[in-house]
Amino acid sequence: EVQLVESGGGLVQPGGSLRLSCAASGFTFSRYWMTWVRQAPGKGLEWVASIQEDGSAKYYVDSVKGRFTLSRDNAKNSLYLQINSLRAEDTAVYYCARAMPATGEDYWGQGTLVTVSS
Amino acid sequence: DIQMTQSPSSVSASVGDRVTITCRASQGISSWLAWYQQKPGKAPKLLIYAASSLQSGVPSRFSGSGSGTDFTLTISSLQPEDFATYYCQQANSFPYTFGQGTKVDIK
Numbered sequence: 001e002v003q004l005v006e007s008g009g010g011l012v013q014p015g016g017s018l019r020l021s022c023a024a025s026g027f028t029f030s031r032y033w034m035t036w037v038r039q040a041p042g043k044g045l046e047w048v049a050s051i052q053e054d055g056s057a058k059y060y061v062d063s064v065k066g067r068f069t070l071s072r073d074n075a076k077n078s079l080y081l082q083i084n085s086l087r088a089e090d091t092a093v094y095y096c097a098r099a100m101p102a103t104g105e106d107y108w109g110q111g112t113l114v115t116v117s118s
Numbered sequence: 119d120i121q122m123t124q125s126p127s128s129v130s131a132s133v134g135d136r137v138t139i140t141c142r143a144s145q146g147i148s149s150w151l152a153w154y155q156q157k158p159g160k161a162p163k164l165l166i167y168a169a170s171s172l173q174s175g176v177p178s179r180f181s182g183s184g185s186g187t188d189f190t191l192t193i194s195s196l197q198p199e200d201f202a203t204y205y206c207q208q209a210n211s212f213p214y215t216f217g218q219g220t221k222v223d224i225k
Contacts, residue, residue: 035214037162045154045162045205047214059212062119095161102209103168104152108161 002026002107004096009112016086020112022079022096027107030054030074033099036081038092039111046092049081050099063089086116120144120208124217130225137193139220141206146186150210153182153191156219157202165204166191196222 008020022034036048049060049070058070069082079096093113097105121144131137141151149169154162164173166182169189179194193200201224206217 044219045156045207045216047207047216050212050214061213100167102150104154104164104207104209105162106164106167106173108163110161 002098004098004107004109006094006096006109006112009094009114011115011117012086013118014087014116016116017082017084018086018114020081020083020094020096020114022081022109024077024079024096024098027098029072029077033101034072034079035097035099035105036070036079037095037097037105037108038090038114039095040089040092043092048094051079083114086114088116090114091116119213120147120211120215122206122208122215122217124204124206124220126220127218128221128223130223131196132225133196133198135196135225137196137200137222139191139204139206139222141184141189141191141217143187143189143208143210147208147210149185150208151182151184151189152207152209153180154205154207155200155202156205162205167209193222 003025005023035050051058051070067085071080093111095111096109098107123142151169153166156162170182203219203221
């Protein structure tokens with residue numbers, strides 16, 4: 001059974017940092033692109049970033065470029081999102097998802113809540 | 119970036135109704151479109167990929183069509199468990215943008 005479990009969310013002050021993690025199991029992690037999608041409270045879905053199977057290619061939405069860094073450790077079946085210089089508008093549930101290029105995200109974690117507030 | 123526009127933003131329907139949701143891309147995306155269902159407090163669920171391919175395990179009352187810039191999600195006979203919010207997403211080029219969502223609620 002495919003499982004994705006996010007962790008690392010929490011309350012952080014504006015300008016602060018967090019590192020989100022996603023632990024994957026039930027599939028060959030190294031064979032899949034992975035994606036982070038976020039959802040602000042009461043709002044729609046926003047694609048944040050995707051990373052290629054071997055980590056060689058990464059793509060980000062413009063609003064997080066230079067502040068968010070996506071990485072993965074295939075030996076540990078783990079995906080990471082380092083988020084710096086946090087802003088109030090980054091407050092959201094962050095979902096980790098398995099991605100199929102040009103197709104969509106077929107498995108999702110339960111999400112981890114990031115709240116940016118003083 | 120490619121903008122995705124869904125309509126309507128919300129629809130009220132009854133069990134057994136046929137429901138159609140449309141999604142328009144700001145530029146051509148071939149058939150690289152996915153549809154998701156999301157229920158409150160839950161992660162999204164992939165329903166349709168490549169515009170018309172049904173994801174494994176998804177009931178056949180869900181169908182997708184379209185190519186280029188105009189796409190449609192149809193629920194042929196609405197069931198109680200289908201009341202949810204639906205999103206389209208283009209997977210043609212990064213950033214993979216979502217539509218704003220369509221909420222299907224009980225009439």
